[in-house]
Amino acid sequence: MKHIGEFLKEQRLAKKLTLKQVQLKTNIPDSTLSRIEQGKYIEPSAKILKKLSTLYEIDVIYLYLFCGYLQKDDLKKYQQYFLGIDKLNLEEKNHIQQLINLFLKKKRGENNAI
Structure with a gap:
């Protein structure tokens, strides 16, 4: 299974963005982005994931699940209230x-x- 950094790099490349462009759009230092993509920064913060999810147009909940910030059981518990x-x-x-x-x-x- 790939780590979150590999997934985020794929999303960035699919949007044809450089690390510098992502930095300019999110205010996340490109050095931090690079460490995340290389797997050296294993648990990016929820705030970073939110910014990247918006830019890459992916569901932040998916990223939170991917990183273990949310569990599927937790999500199921609350989904019924927000259908x-x-x-x-x-x-x-x-x-x-x-x-x-x-x-x-x-x-x-x-x-x-x-």
Whole structure:
């Protein structure tokens, strides 16, 4: 099985980008990118993976799974709650987040009352 660096290098080359171009677009030092691609930086941070996933147009969840930041069981546990969320616009997603925040605030209040 290839390491994350090999996969990311393939994605970069498929986009016909140099390390320097990736650095300019993501603010990730090209030396860091090179170490990741060579397998010398085995666990790139979630922040780096997020930036690269956006640039390379790949699902960040796939990268998190690849690196072990997420497990498939963890993902399955939460997927049922977010089915169809990709079809909502930003305003609708923000409304859902506000509801979640409200429920969490209520829960914290209940826990503090005990």
